[in-house]
Amino acid sequence: MSDDGIGTVGAATAAVSAVDVWKVYGSGEAQVTALAGITTRFEKGRFTAIMGPSGSGKSTLMHCLAGLDTVSRGMIHIGETPLTGMNDTQLTKLRRSKIGFIFQQFNLLPTLTAEENMLLPLSIAGRKADPAWFETIVTTVGLKDRLHHRPTQLSGGQQQRVACARALLARPDVIFADEPTGNLDSRAGADVLAFLRNSVHDHGQTIIMVTHDPVAASYADHVVFLADGRMVDELSAPTADAVLDKLKHLDLPENQPDTEPVR
Ligand SMILES: Nc1ncnc2c1ncn2[C@@H]1O[C@H](COP(=O)(O)OP(=O)(O)O)[C@@H](O)[C@H]1O
Numbered sequence: 001m002s003d004d005g006i007g008t009v010g011a012a013t014a015a016v017s018a019v020d021v022w023k024v025y026g027s028g029e030a031q032v033t034a035l036a037g038i039t040t041r042f043e044k045g046r047f048t049a050i051m052g053p054s055g056s057g058k059s060t061l062m063h064c065l066a067g068l069d070t071v072s073r074g075m076i077h078i079g080e081t082p083l084t085g086m087n088d089t090q091l092t093k094l095r096r097s098k099i100g101f102i103f104q105q106f107n108l109l110p111t112l113t114a115e116e117n118m119l120l121p122l123s124i125a126g127r128k129a130d131p132a133w134f135e136t137i138v139t140t141v142g143l144k145d146r147l148h149h150r151p152t153q154l155s156g157g158q159q160q161r162v163a164c165a166r167a168l169l170a171r172p173d174v175i176f177a178d179e180p181t182g183n184l185d186s187r188a189g190a191d192v193l194a195f196l197r198n199s200v201h202d203h204g205q206t207i208i209m210v211t212h213d214p215v216a217a218s219y220a221d222h223v224v225f226l227a228d229g230r231m232v233d234e235l236s237a238p239t240a241d242a243v244l245d246k247l248k249h250l251d252l253p254e255n256q257p258d259t260e261p262v263r
């Protein structure tokens with residue numbers, strides 16, 4: 001147990017935690033504060049959605065939490081491991097062993113088959129897939145008869161299911177997904193979301209998903225809302241309507257009345 005004051009005392013360690021995280025891009029007049037003091041924890045075995053308007057800092061937060069980008073100030077932990085202060089080699093190693101990724105653009109290698117794509121992160125890490133787990137994952141994503149196809153021979157939904165399988169095969173401590181359904185039609189998107197939902201429910205996977213879609217967020221257990229780089233609200237057991245309602249009432253400049261209400 002550490003005593004770093006981020007909730008490891010008297011409670012289970014969070015899968016991921018952030019304490020007063022700031023991210024400032026550029027300098028002088030071109031300076032942008034993308035994250036302005038984010039403090040939060042993402043519980044193990046939970047599916048969390050990060051929502052907010054375009055430019056609110058969702059992708060920046062995800063990249064910082066996943067060790068793909070460094071913070072300007074503050075602390076991030078993956079489990080009990082502090083990311084802050086790690087060099088590139090250490091971060092790469094940590095990402096390989098503890099983190100899975102699903103991106104909007106699928107990011108599959110075009111020259112590899114579906115199966116080879118799924119197994120690539122494990123083979124880079126010098127690990128072998130557990131055959132039973134491989135079987136389970138491939139069956140649940142419904143790709144058993146597509147294993148020897150290349151990405152161009154697969155639909156968008158199938159490609160994203162390959163990416164999901166790839167992320168899950170390594171049994172990472174946490175999977176980060178950035179707009180995983182952003183390039184899919186609603187039916188293929190629903191398949192991917194149901195699969196992510198089930199991996200949390202059936203296998204205790206931890207998932208943190210960035211989305212701007214209230215329907216996608218409704219598959220999560222918990223939603224946190226960003227506006228202007230700050231965490232401004234959260235919601236448990238979300239429905240799409242409740243998420244939409246929260247988004248409408250976020251503390252944004254365009255939601256402020258132009259004048260004082262008349263009494
Ligand atoms: N590499 C970068 N350089 C400069 N500004 C950036 C960079 N990445 C993001 N930003 C800015 O940071 C803010 C948050 O961006 P981002 O995290 O991509 O928001 P979101 O994912 O919510 O749309 C925006 O104002 C964006 O223009």
Ligand SMILES: [Mg+2]
Pocket residue numbers: 058059060
């Ligand atoms: Mg983004």
